[in-house]
């Protein structure tokens with residue numbers, strides 16, 4: 405890494421560390437307690453250095469299969485869910501024991517896609533994680549595989565790691581896997597593959613490099629790691645993909661050593677709230693704006709006022725997500741609206757000082773406040 409760019413892990417104080425199934429379970433043979441012990445020892449050192457760490461650990465299904473003596477990954481959903489339920493016990497036990505050896509308490513958080521998609525549950529998960537940080541506890545996250553079915557799954561823990569990074573507004577996401585990092589081709593297929601040591605997370609050429617599938621043990625593969633880095637970058641977190649078998653990988657990264665592949669965040673940092681809004685809420689309506697309003701939103705960094713709205717489509721309530729459409733029909737922003745669709749229709753095109761007269765009261769002078777608005781490119 406160029407000396408002028410500080411390492412995202414060294415500079416960051418809040419980190420999400422994700423470990424993959426093959427690592428955690430010794431390629432599916434059963435929990436690698438020695439490796440678990442080493443990561444926990446390193447995370448304890450990071451905590452001592454003042455960093456807050458969330459651990460996202462895969463391996464429930466792989467460990468469940470090992471415990472049940474199953475050689476092949478089942479296809480039947482309930483069998484997978486049963487394996488996850490069995491294996492998660494092993495994960496929780498292993499991490500609790502390994503962190504306790506360093507005087508650290510742990511907490512288990514099993515999340516589903518719905519926990520991220522529902523605003524109240526999202527805020528609850530966030531508050532719980534922040535409370536755990538406050539008490540010095542290490543949260544250990546996995547997907548709640550036992551209740552999540554395919555349609556409602558996050559699906560892989562690389563994505564879950566990125567969502568957690570968005571959730572807690574982490575500075576960096578560290579994805580530990582069985583390869584030394586991201587290569588320009590799958591190194592299992594091509595021994596001449598070259599390690600990418602550093603790139604911008606939003607560089608689209610990375611997606612093609614990571615095209616191959618993952619191991620049979622886990623779920624993700626390299627593609628999900630690259631996409632996770634892109635997602636993490638949206639809330640300002642850089643990602644490092646590195647080998648979990650590299651001795652002291654976490655503490656060395658925190659010392660600023662360039663290990664693995666650093667995929668750096670370059671997009672403007674969105675607040676987690678805006679990130680969540682853009683990713684998860686269903687659009688309830690559309691506001692067609694005049695050119696002045698488009699300029700105010702996209703160039704001047706202003707809130708949306710009723711005066712700039714020419715027409716309203718859809719039925720929505722206060723707090724719903726609506727799209728802002730420019731005169732060419734292109735969506736230029738989206739945000740949480742302060743008025744229902746019927747009230748918006750009554751005040752559109754009018755200056756804000758007439759809102760109270762028209763509606764009988766004025767709760768807000770803006771239709772969408774800047775803090776609740778995401779401007780799109």
Ligand SMILES: Nc1ncnc2c1ncn2[C@@H]1O[C@H](COP(=O)(O)OP(=O)(O)O)[C@@H](O)[C@H]1O
Pocket residue numbers: 423424425426427580581582583585586587588589590591592613614615616617618619620621622623624625626627
């Ligand atoms: N361009 C690439 N660089 C590195 N690994 C790749 C690439 N494309 C595909 N892979 C494969 O992705 C695997 C890592 O994904 P996976 O097995 O799902 O890991 P984890 O269980 O840690 O999530 C590697 O072992 C490798 O075979």
Ligand SMILES: N[C@@H](CCC(=O)OP(=O)(O)O)C(=O)O
Pocket residue numbers: 423424425426461462463464465466488546547549559560561562618621622623624625
């Ligand atoms: N939640 C699953 C992990 C799925 C997954 O993404 O695995 P991996 O690709 O190894 O990170 C489990 O614990 O088995």
